[in-house]
Amino acid sequence: MPLLARTHPRLSAAATLGVAVGILAPADSILGKILIGWNAGVWTYLVLMLWLTMRAKAPDVKRIAEVEDENAGLVLLLVCIAALASLGTITFELAGSRDLETTRKLLRYGFTALTVIGSWLLIGVIFSVHYARLYYTWNGKEPALRFAEELKTPNYWDFLYFSFTIGVAVQTADVGVATRELRKIVLAQSLIGFVFNTAILGFSINIAAGLFG
Template identity: 60%
Template sequence: MRHIVHTHPRLTIAALTGLSCGIASIWVLPDTTLTQKLLIGWDLGVWLYLILMFIRTLHSSAGDVRRIALIEDENAGTILMTVSIAALASLAAIIVEIAGSKGLSPHAQLLHHAFTGITIIGSWLMIGVVFSLHYARLFYTWTGKDPALSFAGGEKNPDYWDFLYFSFTLSVAVQTSDVGVATPQMRRIVLAQSLICFVFNTAILGFSINIAASLFN
């Protein structure tokens, strides 16, 4: 546990914050359902993590990315899988919430839709960010002759923006961009992200249709 705190401090801070807020909502928001309490904790943790990672991205050079990638260990894969499962679970929780929103007043439905949107967008962004960090780790720990990812222009020292570009192209289009994928391990990770993002994009489309239908009704 101490090692994970050292190698992933921002994720640890966000996770503890989300857990604390979720527990606090039991007393602060007693009228909310258990699913809502869980989603409140998840949303606060996710958005805090996204803010912390955005700040780090702004101030990190390619050398910083390499140094951080070398510090992280095999736990990074477990963390990636855990975060992905949690993000998918948040979609399931949203489905439960939507099913229970029928019969609410227009004002309550509007708040409910806003809450749903915040959760979906946060989870979608979270997936893109954690996969970009994993791509950075695999890139800088790869010991083969050719790079694991071939960036356009022959970039040999990509920074976080380069990995975010690659990751979010997958998230949006579910296909690779102008970056070549050169190793089997990297291709497996790309496949995993593509499948997860397909589920998310399909869910976002479905939720959008549901919200539009409820507003017109």
């Protein structure tokens, strides 16, 4: 944990807050506590990353990428597993919504939307951070990612653009992928994005059926 706190301070702080909120949350079930804690941690991390993105220049991105290099693959894997698990957890929560009164049902559906959107955004952000790390720690002669305007020092906005284009459209648009390692990561994000997009469609149909069915 000290290593994670040193290399990924924002993620560590958000995770710690999420665990604390989950433990203290006045929920009726363990799943409810887990989801409340998950949302607290996820949205805290997203806010922290938004703040970092607005302030960080390319040299800052490079410095952070070098610090995060030590256990970045494991962090990416764990975050993706947790995000996918949140979809399964919210499915169980939705299963008990049909017999609730209207107000509680609307709250449950709103909480579902908050959870799914937060997890989807988390995937895009965590992959963008990973792409930044791979880009700035790559030792080849040519850049690992080739941006359309021959950009050599991209910042977080550029990596977010690349990551969320994959998440939304499952394609890399105008950014070329020049290394095998990056292609593997892009493939993984594309598959995870497909799962999330399918889940969002399914949850939307479920919520619509619950409200109007």
